[in-house]
Amino acid sequence: MNLNLKAEEKNTYDAIVVGTGISGGWAAKELTEKGLKTLVLERGPMVTHPNYPTATKDPWQVDYRGRPTQEDLKKQEKQSRTGYTTRQDIKHWFVNDLENPYTEVKRFDWMRGYHVGGRSIMWGRQSYRWSDLDFEANAKDGIAVDWPVRYKDIAPWYEYVEKYAGISGTTEGLSQLPDSVFLPPMELNCVELDLKKSMKDKMARDLIIGRVAHATAPVPQSPLRGTCQFRNLCSRGCPYGGYFSSVSSTIPAAEKTGNMTLRPNSIVHGLIYDEQKGKATG
Structure with missing residues (x-):
């Protein structure tokens, strides 16, 4: 076995994208399709299309038929203001504001999604x-x-x-x-x-x-997606790719190029900038 012991001990990329929401997913698609080797970093866990945990469950298969509990409504005061982010069938998508609190000067409903796809999975379209x-x-x-x-x-x-x-x-x-x-x-x-x-x-x-942003007919520019099935269960994530999200559309397109490295569970707290090279080194 021959080993190249003089090789670089680190990977280099033409571009780094932080976050995989609508903007991050689109940036990854554009950069990789233009031939740039791109590292995509996401602070949360991996989500792959079409693996959405409650997407195909019937109401009786979800606790409390999907509704929020009185305990959650009282305990999670900020999230309960929206009326939906503590529902049993979709609350796994939303950041728990007790575990990840934020300070309000005046009311600000900050509904976050820490996972691959970000809020592109939960947006109203x-x-x-x-x-x-x-x-x-x-x-x-x-x-x-x-x-x-x-x-x-x-x-x-x-x-x-x-x-x-x-x-x-x-x-x-x-x-x-x-x-x-x-x-x-x-x-x-x-x-x-x-x-x-x-x-x-x-x-x-x-x-x-x-x-x-629902594919009521095939989208020629995005052939990896299916069409909307009109199930009215969009908030759970759509296994058909019926609505536009990073997970159903741009991330798979970027992956298809072979130019993307996607790394979940990677929190970015700052950039290390090399002034001489004019590039980020970490």
Whole structure:
């Protein structure tokens, strides 16, 4: 057996990504697809798609049919304010605020997820473009700092992300809510359709279906995902990849390139910067 005893005793990477939430997962995908050897660090444990512990359980298979207990509601005062993060069927995704406390000056609901995928597993998936009403508001109202960009600058990037994430919705032509690149919409029911008509006729207001990151049809740019099964159990994690998350989409895409090293259970508390090399060394 021949050993190269003169080899470097450490790995070097072109890029390091800290965190695997929506931003971290996307960064990992982009960097690895461009050929960069990328180390991805996550403070929490590994979660692999489609292994979500309660995703396919029936209500009677979960304690208290998934509902939060009175004990949890009283004990976890901050988390119980949301009404859902202490539920038996999903509380494993959320950081326990008693074990990881934080100080509030005024009320701040900080719902964290310490695991691969981060809050991309738990997000509400509502996905809307800003318009120039948003980008120009500070300048027109004379408050805060004007945005250095306008809608036309961001629009191509909205489209780039939407084609990969998969946003379902309807084309409406609303100036205050620019249209996205849409997958087929989820349908309004008969009551909602009647309300939509009444609002338009009597108030000249538009009622539209929510624009959500659900694959209501196959997403060509993200072939590793399945489509939404309309089970209404999204908060447990979707084993079909029906909604966009790092675990169902960007992390597998980055892994497929062979350029990603994913290291869970790795807390980053600082960067060691080499000024001469102009790079992080640890």
